[in-house]
């Protein structure tokens with residue numbers, strides 16, 4: 001079966017996901033597009049999916065009989081309304097991170113999916129599909145029980161509209177999810193400290209910042225978020241265990257001996273750093289959607305990330321103070337896998 005996909009939000013990642021479904025992956029075809037900026041959807045139709053229909057609203061797209069499954073790749077604050085509409089229509093839905101911008105919003109999605117009784121939502125936490133993180137998780141069986149994690153999430157630059165809380169719900173959200181998965185653990189508290197801000201930041205963004213998460217098993221995770229680091233897109237992670245240390249591998253790069261120096265290029269764009277992971281996560285989505293369901297990171301994972309993310313934003317405001325994180329019980333729908 002070829003799954004007929006509608007894409008809501010055709011900006012950077014919506015366009016890139018449409019491209020991979022049309023040109024790279026198997027089992028899916030783009031039949032519908034929608035964006036509040038209609039010209040953006042029209043441009044994706046012209047460049048990537050000439051057979052697709054452009055809809056005025058995401059809701060119209062979801063209701064279309066030409067759409068079997070939905071990709072939500074609009075701005076974070078608009079995800080909840082579209083994911084809820086897809087669940088109401090009984091259509092599988094891939095939602096980019098964040099599932100919702102508040103824990104309450106993510107909980108409404110969990111409640112709707114539980115009431116539906118079958119998984120329909122996959123959240124775009126692509127790092128769980130990244131070869132490096134998968135290898136790192138496997139290596140933890142040799143380095144012994146984890147004690148500490150040192151991580152860094154560095155972007156070369158961000159737009160002016162990117163403000164201090166976005167460092168958490170737009171950027172750290174990847175670490176929040178991937179460390180739950182990597183350590184098979186949940187968070188109990190969050191603390192944020194701010195060094196002096198870097199010269200390249202602006203008035204509404206304190207950058208960099210260091211987030212310390214403590215887990216139920218007592219692991220302490222330090223993550224530096226530095227979104228004006230200038231030199232490249234750089235994701236670092238080192239897990240210190242009882243018997244040894246395991247590090248996330250660097251992306252493959254040609255090492256050159258040139259001009260009297262040893263050179264190793266560093267990527268500058270998330271699209272390139274995680275290109276293979278996006279391919280694998282969406283192939284996984286297409287496979288499950290063909291069966292009318294979803295696999296991969298769940299709405300519960302999206303909700304858990306939103307709970308931790310809200311706590312981290314409160315921890316930013318309470319600079320230096322630990323903020324407790326508590327979770328409700330996991331519904332049966334999310335207990336397998």
Ligand SMILES: NC(=O)c1ccc[n+]([C@@H]2O[C@H](COP(=O)([O-])OP(=O)(O)OC[C@H]3O[C@@H](n4cnc5c(N)ncnc54)[C@H](O)[C@@H]3O)[C@@H](O)[C@H]2O)c1
Pocket residue numbers: 008009010011012013014034035036037040058073074075076078096097098124125126170270274
């Ligand atoms: N997994 C990842 O690594 C990754 C990478 C980039 C972006 N993202 C996420 O994907 C989402 C989109 O990010 P982006 O970088 O593509 O942003 P973007 O600004 O390039 O594109 C978003 C698009 O959504 C459209 N839009 C906004 N509100 C809408 C609405 N109500 N209905 C329909 N369309 C609407 C905008 O017009 C825009 O074209 C964000 O949630 C972001 O966090 C995830």
Ligand SMILES: O[C@H]1[C@H](O)[C@@H](O)[C@H](O)[C@@H](O)[C@H]1O
Pocket residue numbers: 155170171174227270
């Ligand atoms: O939306 C992007 C994307 O999720 C990237 O992976 C992350 O590094 C950026 O900080 C974020 O703004």
